[in-house]
Amino acid sequence: MPTDRLSAVLSAMADAGGDGSAALIDRVCLAAAELLSLTGAGLSLMVDGELRGTAGVSEPGIAFVQELQLSLGEGPCVDAWASGEPVLEPDLAATRVVRWPAFARGGVEVGVLAVFAFPLHLGTIRIGVLALYRDRPGALSADELAYGLVLADVATQVILGLQAGAAPDTVHQLLAKEPAHWAEVHQATGMISVQLGVSLDEGFVRMRAHAFAQERPLRVVASEVVAGRLRLEES
Amino acid sequence: MTREQRIVEMFVELADTMVEDFDVVEFLHRLAERSVQLLDCSEAGLLLADAAGALRVMASSSERSEALELLQAQNEEGPCFECYRRGTPVVSDDLALDAGRWPVFAPAAMQKGFRSVQAVPMRVRGETIGALNLFRTAAGRMAERDIPLSQGMADIAAIALLQERAVRETRGMVEQLQRALTGRVVIEQAKGVLSERARIGVDAAFARLRAHARDHNRRLSDVARELIDGRLDPAALADPARGAFSGR
Numbered sequence: 001m002p003t004d005r006l007s008a009v010l011s012a013m014a015d016a017g018g019d020g021s022a023a024l025i026d027r028v029c030l031a032a033a034e035l036l037s038l039t040g041a042g043l044s045l046m047v048d049g050e051l052r053g054t055a056g057v058s059e060p061g062i063a064f065v066q067e068l069q070l071s072l073g074e075g076p077c078v079d080a081w082a083s084g085e086p087v088l089e090p091d092l093a094a095t096r097v098v099r100w101p102a103f104a105r106g107g108v109e110v111g112v113l114a115v116f117a118f119p120l121h122l123g124t125i126r127i128g129v130l131a132l133y134r135d136r137p138g139a140l141s142a143d144e145l146a147y148g149l150v151l152a153d154v155a156t157q158v159i160l161g162l163q164a165g166a167a168p169d170t171v172h173q174l175l176a177k178e179p180a181h182w183a184e185v186h187q188a189t190g191m192i193s194v195q196l197g198v199s200l201d202e203g204f205v206r207m208r209a210h211a212f213a214q215e216r217p218l219r220v221v222a223s224e225v226v227a228g229r230l231r232l233e234e235s
Numbered sequence: 236m237t238r239e240q241r242i243v244e245m246f247v248e249l250a251d252t253m254v255e256d257f258d259v260v261e262f263l264h265r266l267a268e269r270s271v272q273l274l275d276c277s278e279a280g281l282l283l284a285d286a287a288g289a290l291r292v293m294a295s296s297s298e299r300s301e302a303l304e305l306l307q308a309q310n311e312e313g314p315c316f317e318c319y320r321r322g323t324p325v326v327s328d329d330l331a332l333d334a335g336r337w338p339v340f341a342p343a344a345m346q347k348g349f350r351s352v353q354a355v356p357m358r359v360r361g362e363t364i365g366a367l368n369l370f371r372t373a374a375g376r377m378a379e380r381d382i383p384l385s386q387g388m389a390d391i392a393a394i395a396l397l398q399e400r401a402v403r404e405t406r407g408m409v410e411q412l413q414r415a416l417t418g419r420v421v422i423e424q425a426k427g428v429l430s431e432r433a434r435i436g437v438d439a440a441f442a443r444l445r446a447h448a449r450d451h452n453r454r455l456s457d458v459a460r461e462l463i464d465g466r467l468d469p470a471a472l473a474d475p476a477r478g479a480f481s482g483r
Contacts, residue, residue, distance in 0.1 A: 003287045003288035003289050004288060005286065005287045005288055006287040006288075006289070085410075085414070086410060121417065122420060123417065123420035123421040123423065123424045124421050124424055124460060124463050124464070125424075142407060142408070142409060145286075145407055145409055145410060146286040146287075146409045147286075149285075149286035149287075149409065149410070149413050150286045150287045153285075153286070153287065181285070181289070181291050181416075181420070182307055183292060183303060183307065183423050186420050186423030186424045186427065187423050187424070187426050187427035187430070187437050188427060189424055189427060190423070190424040190425060190426065190427020190428035190429075190430070190431065190463070191427040191428070191430060191431040192427075193427075193428065194427075194428055194431035194432055195431060200424055200428075200463065226427070226430075226437060
């Protein structure tokens with residue numbers, strides 16, 4: 001049974017994009033904007049070990065604020081990526097000189113007055129950053145902060161699912177019924193990465209892909225790996 | 236040693252740990268182990284709610300998969316689920332009589348040899364953040380004198396969860412808890428890596444990671460991260476059962 005916050009995120013994603021034509025990653029951003037009354041949300045992904053480009057936005061204008069941080073090499077997204085912790089800036093105009101002078105100037109110029117950046121990760125697996133933008137200053141409430149963390153978790157699962165070759169509509173269904181945080185899933189990720197001589201992220205994606213191909217729950221596949229009954233071979 | 240002496244010793248040990256830059260996963264594991272030694276129960280586990288409100292396992296007295304499975308299977312029903320939702324202790328004196336209440340959990344627990352359970356809420360400022368789950372192999376109520384002590388253990392666990400690094404970084408509660416859960420994921424991943432490299436079971440891998448952290452006075456999560464990214468050689472993690480690094 002999905003919890004209340006997870007249900008709200010999944011149903012906002014389903015509603016997002018009207019006719020459902022929006023790409024899945026854009027829909028995570030649209031759901032964030034809807035649930036947390038944001039000006040917009042954007043998602044940047046890791047490419048070759050670095051945070052690069054914009055993989056999803058709630059509306060096209062957000063890409064500029066995302067790209068600005070990456071090109072300047074400073075901003076909440078860059079800090080959230082480097083530290084692996086959420087970076088919450090409720091008043092960009094007030095702190096412009098101190099933290100990110102160049103980004104703050106550019107952000108405030110286009111009307112961004114608050115930024116909340118959440119790292120997308122699964123243990124040591126790092127994927128990217130989800131950033132939430134508002135055109136008014138003010139901190140997130142405790143409930144909004146919890147939503148931000150849930151959105152980041154959903155985005156992480158969506159991206160890993162897509163990397164494993166899942167059809168977008170399947171990913172959405174899986175999130176609703178399959179908790180991804182069973183201990184065996186993380187243990188098996190570590191084991192597979194050694195078996196195949198790959199990184200943990202690739203180990204996870206390979207296991208996820210195997211589960212999709214076999215049409216079996218991820219947790220069952222993971223339990224078999226941990227019990228030594230299943231080894232993933234080099235493909 | 237009398238029961239009182241053992242309780243005092245435990246509180247001193249736990250309080251000592253919290254003064255240093257402690258690792259919350261290691262701390263909670265120790266607390267779960269002490270729960271089994273001091274309380275009238277044979278397994279103990281700590282579940283923590285994530286930002287979505289789903290219960291996730293933070294620590295358990297034994298890493299045996301049977302006990303873990305029972306803890307993990309409580310996202311829809313079971314004593315911890317009920318305890319978390321209601322914010323009050325939940326007891327089953329006889330699981331055989333509670334199959335109607337928990338149609339999945341009760342038979343599963345009995346099949347693993349448990350007959351009674353107790354779930355105690357972990358609370359912070361009036362909010363329930365998770366639960367301590369105690370399993371007993373006999374039917375019947377836990378000894379009266381153990382009830383306040385079990386609540387005390389749950390309270391210490393809650394304090395520890397919010398205390399870690401809280402002095403240096405002012406963090407919201409939900410963020411702090413999510414951070415603790417991420418720490419647990421990192422340790423699970425490291426257990427998998429070490430288990431495959433050293434050709435040992437995941438529980439043995441966990442014992443080696445903990446022993447290495449303890450013997451070198453390191454944080455468990457740092458040891459886990461270093462093992463994953465290759466800075467720590469798996470061969471450097473000796474088998475604690477063989478008595479290497481037997482300094483303590």
